[in-house]
Amino acid sequence: MTGAAGAAPPREGDFLDSGRELQRRLVEEYYRGLAEAGGPQRPVAYMLVGGNLTEIVRSFGYEVVFPEIVALNCAIKHRSLENILHAEAMGYGLDVCGYVKNDLGLQDLGGSTPFGRIPRPDLLVCSFSGCYVYVKWWEALAESYGAPMFTYDVPYLREEVPYKEDIQYMVAQLWEFVHQLEKRTGRAFDMEELKRVLRETRRAEEGWARYLRAGRLRPSPIEAYFEAIFYMFPINVLRGTAQAADFYDVVNAEVERRVREGNLPLPEEKVRVLVEGVPPYTNYRTFWDFFRKWGAVSVVATYPKVGGLFDRGFLHDPARPFESIAEYSLGAYVNQSWTLRRKLIQEYLREYSVDAVVIHGIKSCRSFTAGQGDLRDWLIHDQGVPTLYIESDHQDPRYFAPAQIKNRMDAFFESLDQRRTTKAPATEVAA
Amino acid sequence: MAAPLLTIGERTEEEPAAPSLELSNDLAEFRSAAGVAEMVRLAGEVLGDPTFPVARAWKRAGGRSVATFPVYTPQELIHALGMLPVTVQGGGENLEITHADALLGSFLCSISKSTLEMALTGRLDAFEGFVFPYICDVSRNLEGIFARSLPGKMTHMLHLPQNFGSAATLPFLIAEYRRLLAKLERVAGRAYDPEHLRASLATFNRQRRLVGELADLRRERPADLSLVEMYLLTRLGSTLPRELHIELLERALAELTARHRKPRDALRVVVVGPFCEQPTLDLLSLLEESGCAVVGEEFQMLSRWYGDVPSEGDPLENLARAYLEAPVDIGVRATPTTKEAGILARVERTGAQGVLFLTAKFCEPALEDVVLYRRALEKRNIPYLQMEFEERSTTYEQARLQLETFVESQLFD
Amino acid sequence: MSALVAGMDIGSTTAKCVLLEGKEIVGKSLSPVGVDIVKDAEVALELALRDARRERSEAAFIAGTGYGRYKVYFGQLTVTEISCHARGAHFLFPGTRLVLDIGGQDTKAIRVGSSGEVIDFAMNDKCAAGTGRFLEVCANALGFDIGEIGPLSLQARHPLKVTSTCTVFAESEVTSFVSRGKEPKDILAGLHASIVSRSLSLMQRVGIEPEVTFTGGVSRNEGMVLALRRRLGAPVNVSPLSQFMGALGAALAGQARCEGAAA
Amino acid sequence: MITCGLDVGSSSTKGVLLEDGRRILGTAIEPTRGNPAAAARRVLEVLGEEGNVLTGDIDYVCTTGFGRSGLPERDLQVSDITSSGRGAVFLFPGTRHVVDIGAQSSRALAVTETGKVTRFKMNEKCAAGAGRFVERCSKYLQVPIGAMGPKALDAEHPRLISSVCAVLAETEIINNVAEGVPLPDMLMGIFLSLAQRSHALMRYVGIAPEVTLVGGLVHNPGMVRALSQTIGCPVNVSPQGHYAAALGSAMLGRARKLRIEQGVSPSAAVA
Numbered sequence A: 001m002t003g004a005a006g007a008a009p010p011r012e013g014d015f016l017d018s019g020r021e022l023q024r025r026l027v028e029e030y031y032r033g034l035a036e037a038g039g040p041q042r043p044v045a046y047m048l049v050g051g052n053l054t055e056i057v058r059s060f061g062y063e064v065v066f067p068e069i070v071a072l073n074c075a076i077k078h079r080s081l082e083n084i085l086h087a088e089a090m091g092y093g094l095d096v097c098g099y100v101k102n103d104l105g106l107q108d109l110g111g112s113t114p115f116g117r118i119p120r121p122d123l124l125v126c127s128f129s130g131c132y133v134y135v136k137w138w139e140a141l142a143e144s145y146g147a148p149m150f151t152y153d154v155p156y157l158r159e160e161v162p163y164k165e166d167i168q169y170m171v172a173q174l175w176e177f178v179h180q181l182e183k184r185t186g187r188a189f190d191m192e193e194l195k196r197v198l199r200e201t202r203r204a205e206e207g208w209a210r211y212l213r214a215g216r217l218r219p220s221p222i223e224a225y226f227e228a229i230f231y232m233f234p235i236n237v238l239r240g241t242a243q244a245a246d247f248y249d250v251v252n253a254e255v256e257r258r259v260r261e262g263n264l265p266l267p268e269e270k271v272r273v274l275v276e277g278v279p280p281y282t283n284y285r286t287f288w289d290f291f292r293k294w295g296a297v298s299v300v301a302t303y304p305k306v307g308g309l310f311d312r313g314f315l316h317d318p319a320r321p322f323e324s325i326a327e328y329s330l331g332a333y334v335n336q337s338w339t340l341r342r343k344l345i346q347e348y349l350r351e352y353s354v355d356a357v358v359i360h361g362i363k364s365c366r367s368f369t370a371g372q373g374d375l376r377d378w379l380i381h382d383q384g385v386p387t388l389y390i391e392s393d394h395q396d397p398r399y400f401a402p403a404q405i406k407n408r409m410d411a412f413f414e415s416l417d418q419r420r421t422t423k424a425p426a427t428e429v430a431a
Numbered sequence B: 001m002a003a004p005l006l007t008i009g010e011r012t013e014e015e016p017a018a019p020s021l022e023l024s025n026d027l028a029e030f031r032s033a034a035g036v037a038e039m040v041r042l043a044g045e046v047l048g049d050p051t052f053p054v055a056r057a058w059k060r061a062g063g064r065s066v067a068t069f070p071v072y073t074p075q076e077l078i079h080a081l082g083m084l085p086v087t088v089q090g091g092g093e094n095l096e097i098t099h100a101d102a103l104l105g106s107f108l109c110s111i112s113k114s115t116l117e118m119a120l121t122g123r124l125d126a127f128e129g130f131v132f133p134y135i136c137d138v139s140r141n142l143e144g145i146f147a148r149s150l151p152g153k154m155t156h157m158l159h160l161p162q163n164f165g166s167a168a169t170l171p172f173l174i175a176e177y178r179r180l181l182a183k184l185e186r187v188a189g190r191a192y193d194p195e196h197l198r199a200s201l202a203t204f205n206r207q208r209r210l211v212g213e214l215a216d217l218r219r220e221r222p223a224d225l226s227l228v229e230m231y232l233l234t235r236l237g238s239t240l241p242r243e244l245h246i247e248l249l250e251r252a253l254a255e256l257t258a259r260h261r262k263p264r265d266a267l268r269v270v271v272v273g274p275f276c277e278q279p280t281l282d283l284l285s286l287l288e289e290s291g292c293a294v295v296g297e298e299f300q301m302l303s304r305w306y307g308d309v310p311s312e313g314d315p316l317e318n319l320a321r322a323y324l325e326a327p328v329d330i331g332v333r334a335t336p337t338t339k340e341a342g343i344l345a346r347v348e349r350t351g352a353q354g355v356l357f358l359t360a361k362f363c364e365p366a367l368e369d370v371v372l373y374r375r376a377l378e379k380r381n382i383p384y385l386q387m388e389f390e391e392r393s394t395t396y397e398q399a400r401l402q403l404e405t406f407v408e409s410q411l412f413d
Numbered sequence C: 001m002s003a004l005v006a007g008m009d010i011g012s013t014t015a016k017c018v019l020l021e022g023k024e025i026v027g028k029s030l031s032p033v034g035v036d037i038v039k040d041a042e043v044a045l046e047l048a049l050r051d052a053r054r055e056r057s058e059a060a061f062i063a064g065t066g067y068g069r070y071k072v073y074f075g076q077l078t079v080t081e082i083s084c085h086a087r088g089a090h091f092l093f094p095g096t097r098l099v100l101d102i103g104g105q106d107t108k109a110i111r112v113g114s115s116g117e118v119i120d121f122a123m124n125d126k127c128a129a130g131t132g133r134f135l136e137v138c139a140n141a142l143g144f145d146i147g148e149i150g151p152l153s154l155q156a157r158h159p160l161k162v163t164s165t166c167t168v169f170a171e172s173e174v175t176s177f178v179s180r181g182k183e184p185k186d187i188l189a190g191l192h193a194s195i196v197s198r199s200l201s202l203m204q205r206v207g208i209e210p211e212v213t214f215t216g217g218v219s220r221n222e223g224m225v226l227a228l229r230r231r232l233g234a235p236v237n238v239s240p241l242s243q244f245m246g247a248l249g250a251a252l253a254g255q256a257r258c259e260g261a262a263a
Numbered sequence D: 001m002i003t004c005g006l007d008v009g010s011s012s013t014k015g016v017l018l019e020d021g022r023r024i025l026g027t028a029i030e031p032t033r034g035n036p037a038a039a040a041r042r043v044l045e046v047l048g049e050e051g052n053v054l055t056g057d058i059d060y061v062c063t064t065g066f067g068r069s070g071l072p073e074r075d076l077q078v079s080d081i082t083s084s085g086r087g088a089v090f091l092f093p094g095t096r097h098v099v100d101i102g103a104q105s106s107r108a109l110a111v112t113e114t115g116k117v118t119r120f121k122m123n124e125k126c127a128a129g130a131g132r133f134v135e136r137c138s139k140y141l142q143v144p145i146g147a148m149g150p151k152a153l154d155a156e157h158p159r160l161i162s163s164v165c166a167v168l169a170e171t172e173i174i175n176n177v178a179e180g181v182p183l184p185d186m187l188m189g190i191f192l193s194l195a196q197r198s199h200a201l202m203r204y205v206g207i208a209p210e211v212t213l214v215g216g217l218v219h220n221p222g223m224v225r226a227l228s229q230t231i232g233c234p235v236n237v238s239p240q241g242h243y244a245a246a247l248g249s250a251m252l253g254r255a256r257k258l259r260i261e262q263g264v265s266p267s268a269a270v271a
Ligand SMILES: Nc1ncnc2c1ncn2[C@@H]1O[C@H](COP(=O)(O)OP(=O)(O)O)[C@@H](O)[C@H]1O
Pocket: C010, C011, C012, C013, C014, C015, C066, C102, C103, C104, C105, C106, C131, C132, C133, C134, C135, C136, C146, C147, C148, C150, C216, C217, C218, C219, C220, C221, C222, C243
C-alpha cells in the first residue's frame, strides 16, 4: 500500500494552482531535511504508511522516512526500474511487491534518489496493518541494516465497531513501544507533547476530509484520484505538523475558488468515476490521459484512504491519544475486510453519484488486489454499476502495456457512451 | 440457530467430544487397510479427490465439519466441539479452474484459485464453515470472497499475531480464539467445554507424536519410506477423523520399523517453501528420481507445529501459548531469530548438503525469504537451488533439468 | 438510397473489410497483415471494393477497428473491436447476449444487451497464451495446416491434458508429446480443450447467458466450436461471416454515424 | 580414447567427437524437427565421416539437451547446464561465467576453473527471451536469420521492445515498422531487449569475468555486441560455442569412462 505522489512538476492540464505549488515545496523541503538526518541528534525511523505511528515517533524527535513514498516518488520520476532490476539480481522474484523491490534495490545501491540521499534507519517501526508484506519487508531491512525493529501488530478489522480486545492489545503495544523509545533516546515520554501533535494531526485530517468530500458536488471541483494522490503527501508524511494542517487550508480555499470561478478538472464532466486501486505510478500521466480523453472525472477513490478513512468521520482524538491511534491503525482502508470494503464502496457510489467504477489491479500487490475481481463481479451483478478491471503494476514499468490498457479503457467508455445513446430497456442497462 | 446436539454413533452428551469412528461404512476401508502400501494408495485416492469424500461421509453420518486453510489454525477447537476439522490444501493437479479466475487476479498463487474454484462449484458443500488464518494477504482476502460467495456458511479470518515480544499478545490470542469459538459454537450447535478441549488436546498430542516418529524414521532411514509415502501418510491426518489417523499411523509405524531397504546414494537437501500450496506427487517423486534425499521440509506444518500441549490449567491458554512459543521457522511467521541464523541452523540440524527452495508461484512470503536465506548460504558456500512450482502442472522438463544440474554439480568435480 | 459504408478490422494477423449498403453486405475481403499495416489496409479495402464491383469514390464512409485502427488513416471513425464484435453479432444473431471472440492475439468475452450495446467485457490479460496464434504454432509444429487441425481434433479418442498454453512453449510441449508417442489428434484435442477452458473462465467473468455467438478467426475452427458447445452444453451461434464480425460491426457503427449526421 | 557428446536441443541436435579430452575430431549439427532419435543418428553419421571414425571406435557416448533421455545410443546422460559449463571452459579456460542462449531458453551459469557449475539460473516459464524469438522476427521482418546480426550493427538509435511476451512483442515490432523505425534500429532493439533479459539472469547468478556466450546465438554478431554493451564487459565468443554443451558432455563422458575403467562402482554416478 502506500502514500502520495511526489515532486513531479505540474504539467499543462493539471490545475496550476497554489495547492499544487505548495505541495511541491513541501516535498522538496521534506527531502532536504532528510538529507541531514541520522545519528543520535536526529535519529531516523523508517515507517510504513498503513496504520503508522508518526505522532509518537515524532514526539521523541525522530525524523520519519516512508520507504513506500520514496519508492513511489522514484517511480513517478521513472527511476524505479533500475532499483527493481537490482533487487531482482539480489534474488527478489518477478512477483514480489514492486515497492519492496524498488526500496530494497535502492537501499542496496546506496539510497540515492533524484531528491537526495535517504538516510539509514536507526529504528524500524513495522506497523503490521493491512499488508503482510510489511513484515517481510521490514525483516529484510532489519537484517541488512542490523537496525532494531518494533513490530506493532494491528489485527485485521472484521467488524465495523472494533473489538475491545483488539484496542487493548494495541494500546498495550503502544505503551511498550513508548518505553522502548524512552530507553533508546534517553528522553522521557511527554504526553502533553503527543497531545499537541495530535491536535495538529486532527486539524490536517479535518482539512483533508473536507477536500475529499468536495467530490460530491456535481460537477466535481476536484479530481479525487489523480489530483488527490498529490495531496496525500502532507497527510501521510507530514501528519502532526502545522505545515500539513495549513496545507489543507490553502487547498480548500483553492477548491472554493474553483467552484466560484468554474475552473473544473475537465471542461465537461461526462462520467463520474470511482477509482479503486493503487495507481500505475510509472505511467501516471498516460493513465490519467486515458480518463481525460473521455471526459471521465474521478469524484471519489479508495486509494487516498490507505492512510486512514478521515472522510468517513474518523479523526485522531487528543483526549484519547493511544486509543485513537489504535483505532486509526485498525481502520485504514486495506486493513478492512472485503465485507467492509464493499460496504464502504457502496456508500461512496451513492454519496458521490458515481456512474462507473474503474478498478486498477496491481500485479505485485496482493493485499490491495486479491479480491478485486470479486469486487468487479459484485459491482456489476449486485450493484448494477458498469465496472472496468485493468491490471498493471504500481512500480514496474515493464507491466504497463499502454496499448492494451488504452484499448480496454476506450472500449469501456465507448460502451458507456453507446448505452447512453441507445435507449435500451431498463432491465438490460446495468446502470 | 440452535441446532440440536450432534448425535453421532453412540456418544452421549456427557462424554468428551471425541467423534465416534463408527460413523459410517465409508471409512471402513481405512480401518481394514492391510499395510502401508494400501494406506498410501487410499490416501492418494482420498486426497486426490477435490470433493472431500471423508467430510462428505462424515456429513452423511450426521456430523459437521469445518474447513481450514493452511498453514495453521487451532483445529483442536473444532474437534473439541465435536466437529471434523479438515485442512483444505488446494485442488491438486486435476482440478480445472474456470470460475475462480474471474474473481481473483491473474497474479495469485494456484492454491487460492483452486480453493475458491472448489467453493464455487459445490465441492466444499460438505463443510459448514471456513477458517482463514492470516498467513498472507491472499489467504486473508479469500475470507471476504468466501463470505460473499457462500452466504449461508460460516467464514472467519483468524488473526494470527506477529508481535512475539509483547506481554499483551497472549491475552489477545486467547480473546481471538474465543471469538473463533463463539462462531464455531453456533455451527456446532453446542457450547464450548474446557473438558472437551482437554480431551482434544490429548488426541492431537498423540497424533503429532506419531507424525513426528514417522518423520524421525524417515530422516534416519530415508530408503525405507519414500518422500511421497511419508507425505501422503502425514497429510491423511488433515482430513481423516484424528482418532482413525492415529490408528493408522500406529500400524504403519509398526510395519515400517521392520522395513530395511538398501540405502541410495543421494544428495541430502532441505526443502524450503511449500508450506502452503502443495507440489504435485509427481514433483515430489521427481526430487528423489533426480538424486535428492529430502532430509527436511515444510509440508504439513500444522501437524507438527508444536510438541505436546499440556492439558492441566486452562486448555485454551495452553493452546494459545503453544502457538506463540513454537519454534516454527517458516515464511508466514515472524521469528525471533534472523533468517540467516534460522537457515544455517536448519542445515546443520539435518546434516543437509544443500538447500532446495521450492516456492509456490506468486507466493510472496516465500519469495521474500529466499533472498535472506540465499545470502546466508552463499556466505557458507552451501549450494542451493531455487525453483517455482504450481499445484497444477503436467510437464516437469524445466524442473527435471534444474534438479539434475543441481545434483550433478555436486557429484561431478 | 443508403450510402455505401466500409468497415475495416485491422487485426494482429489479418485485415478484414466489409462493405455495407443498407442491411446488405455487398462485398468483403480477408487478407494477411504484415509489417506494412497501412498498405495492408489499402489492399483490404481494394479487395473488398473489387469483390463488390465498386469504386473507391463510392464508399461514403470508412470506419476502422482492431489494433491497427489508428493506422488506418483514411478512416473517418475508429471504434474498439469490442463494440464492433457486439454490434456485428447482434446484427447477425439478434438474440446474442454473449460474444466470444478469439482472434490471433487475444480472446474477449463480451456481454451484450438487447440492442447490441456492450454491457460488460473481459479480455485475456497477462499474455497471449491460448489464442489463435497458439493454434497456428501448434499446427505448424505438428506439420498441419491451420484449417486441418479442428476436424482432426474431433477424431481424438484419448485427449491429453495440456496445462501450458504459452504460445512460445507450445512447440516444445507439442514435440515432447510427439516424442512420447502421442497421436496428433489426441494432442490437438487436448490443446483445443485447454483453450476452451480458458475461454470459459473469461466468459464466466462477464456471466454466461444464452445466446452465445462465437466470432473471430478461431471460430472457423470446427474443433473449437464443437468443444465449446460441449462444454457449454448449449448451442453456439457461428456464422460463415464470423471472422468478419469486427469489420461488420465497424461498418454498422459507421452507418449509425452517417445516419446520425444526416438526421 | 574417443568420446562423443550429443546435444539434442529443441531446435537442433549437435554432436562433437573428442579425442583424449583434448582434440576435437569433428562437429556436426542437424535440425531436431521433433524427432530427436533420427536427428541424433544423422549427427552420428556426419561425425563419423568428418572425424574419419567408425561407430565402433567411439568409446563412450554422452547425451545432453532437451532430448537427452530418449536416445538408445547413450552410455550416460547429463543435463545441458552441467555440460555447457564444461564446454565453455574448454573453449575459453578463463571462463567464470557462461551465458547460454538457445532456441527456447537462456541460462546464466557461474563456473569454476574446471567448468563445474556452482550456481545457475534459467528463464522462467515465459519464453520471451530466446533464439526462437529471433527466428520469428526474422520471418516478420523478412531478413534472413544469418543477416540479422550484421545488419543490426548499423543501428544508430536502437528501439527497445518492452513487452515481456514474445507474441505481444511481435505486435510491438509491427507497430515499429509502421512508424518507420529503421531496420537496423529495430534489430538492435530486439537484441538489446534479449540481452537485458539475459543480464537479469546473469546478475542473479553474479557476473565474474571472463564471460563466455554459448548456444546458437554465438552466430549472431548483433547479439554479441548487445550483450557486451549491456553487461559492460567483453564477451568471449567462438563459432564452436554453439557446440559447447555437446563438447562438455563429451568431456564428462570421458571422465565417467575413466572412472569406470578405474573400477568405481557405477551406482555412485548419475546414470
Ligand atoms: N481456416 C481457418 N480454420 C481455422 N482457424 C483459422 C482459419 N483461419 C484463421 N484461423 C484462426 O484465426 C486466427 C486469426 O483470427 P483473426 O480474428 O483474424 O485475428 P486478428 O483479428 O487478431 O487478426 C488465426 O490465428 C487462426 O488460429
